[in-house]
Amino acid sequence: MPDIIDRAGLEELLAVLIRRGYRVIGPTVRDGAIVCRQITSIGDLPEGWTEEQEAGNYRLRRRGDTALFGYTVGPTSWKPFLFPPSARVLHADRAADGTVTVRQSDEDPPPQAFFGVRACDLAAIGIQDRVFLAGAAADPVYRGRRAAAFIVAVQCTAAGPTCFCASMGTGPRAEHGFDLALTEVVDGGGSVFVVETGSERGAEVLAGVTNRAASADEAEAARDASARAAGQMRRTLATEGLKALLEAGYEHPRWDEVAARCLACANCTMVCPTCFCSAVEERTDLTGDHAERWRRWDSCFAAGFSYIHGGSVRASTRARYRQWLTHKLATWIDQFGTAGCVGCGRCITWCPVGIDLTEEVRAIRGGS
Amino acid sequence: METLEPLLAEHGFFRGLSPEAIRLFTGCAANVRIEAGEYLFREGADADRFYAIRHGQVALEVYVPGRGAVTIQTVGPGEVLGWSWLFPPYRWHFDARVTEATRALSFDAVCIRQKCETDHSLGYELMKRLARVFTERLEAARLQILDVYGRAG
């Protein structure tokens, strides 16, 4: 049976994590959006805020209550904290005698606790685990951060207009992969949180927090809230047979239509919690004796992404959008045994021209 | 006198033809040997024959003022050379320079054209084989135009 903590208990939970040496990352309001950043108190959480989301539209709005997690997902996932947008991976230094030493960079940040991970984003972390950890060459940058991360999930009790996690089988309830999972129950004056424990480590942390056992009714109410969220979901993406459909649909005319709208701006890949493509760049100082190799996020929408001498393999926007969508929903399955989409809807919300992949898939289905 | 029929029958271009067809074509054929450096024909000259190369190599060249002779293509064993003899005004378009001592079957154009006019089945068979050569050469020429290996540097 889960436990119950109140707001004060939530503050205690945060304090316990900080005391244990975690840098706690959580949702907070900044620049008109709910983004994930370091937080130090419950006061940093987006109390009373929610957002309006639609294809190409995002606005914060007051809820009229004091809910701490009354929003769905903002533009940042937890990806930047496990797979940093820019990371030094190697450095090379030339000594006075001309000899050069090449060393791997091994600077792990302090352990991080993710406070408020939604089911879709938890699934996205699971997908990136397969990308970065499952292969023959596990990524050391990701591996160190991932092993240390403490995850406090928050169960969704409402679905946003661009959400479609139910279609992807990733939510709205997080069933595993967390240390602790909270369901916020807003009642009048303040919220209480139903807490599920998902790990040994989670139980240890919860032991330091004032809590009581939940009643059967309270536990059921939390489950019902998630079920309600599932029922609210307006967008769907039919995944059955989709891989074969896309594999057969490389020449579908719809790619031309979407390419006429797509700006190849790469927003979708930047907000996507699973996109993992990167560029590796050499940087030197002015003496020329110190070189560093940096990895930074890159995007399959960028012109230089597929460049080989003579030109880019994917020169057209049509080919780049097709690469992105077929990778997410078809070839990702060949590569990693799972689709690369979790249904968070960020690529829909943050597309400046409102391209909606669920609509694109529907068009390709309808036209084939 | 020794007949050329076996030489025709074993040449790649004529392979699989009926003995009767081989016999008819042999009637127009002569066995020739040309040394390296000699020309089988020159641009503008009468195209009164074609060749089935048995050994050696022949370069098809065009003279470009300022650049000298540029080789367009080489033709080797098992291949045929020349099709200007098929259509008026029967003039060669290129120089054909022998780059390796070459043995070939040389076919008299008037003789071959007459036999094809008389026996359209025979003519059709020859045209099919020539058409295959044309398409292969055209395809190769198109690839050459593409310059697939790219300009260096």
Added chain:
Amino acid sequence: MAAPAELIRPAGDPRIPRPFRVVGVRRETRDTRTLEAVTADGHPMPFAPGQFAMLYAFGVGEIPISISGDPADPSVLTHTVRAVGAVSGALCRLRRGDVFWARGPYGSSWPLDEAAGRDVVVVAGGIGLAPLRPLVLALLAGRERYARAWLLYGARTPEELLYRRELERWRARLDLAVEVTVDTAGTGWRGSVGVVTTLIPRAEFDPDRTAAFVVGPEVMMRFTVAALRKRGVPTDRIFLSLERNMHCGVGLCGRCQAGPVFVCRDGPVFPYAAVERIFAVREI
């Protein structure tokens, strides 16, 4: 997909480049050099034919380059590099005694076992001979394992042929038929003129029992495969090596995807049957 005959993986951490000292530089063409290097830290790089390494020019960057050396002699790391960008340009400017860094070997190798007892047809276009050179050397080293062997090589001009002296030595052998053709030539060239595909109908091999290995620009490989298929060579015994943009070499940066495959990890060597679709779709 046929399993690669041999898989050799990097020793130690695959992400750390190791130093190699240049012991020889050979000018192949105006813009192409062959570097021979030996380990500068006691870690040579054994490899299987077809594999590649990531080469690092200090302060400039890193690029994937096929290994072109003799697989029987792992003490020498050999790469043929064409100067087409900043890193390849810096590598081509290296001189004897200079140091560059390399990590690898990466990727799949030519499945020479597939060719055992069969005729072997090697088709190279331009700098595509570089990744095939280790295959030819391995083939000659175990020559008795194979039936007839052909090397068909096409380049733009006679001046752009790689490994010219070695080609002459190979041509002198009785157990390897070498046919070289160029797209255009002046009168000084005594060899064939015409695209490399024209050599395929002329070569004597038994298509039913042939394994073919092809490297060149993608369009050359497409037409070569077409010519091989026309002869009747089955597509699962035609092997080729793909080229894509690569930054990491270990399947993490995502750049070298071609449809479902990561060229760095699943390739660069593929049976044609496995990548037929990739060839059929433009800009994939």
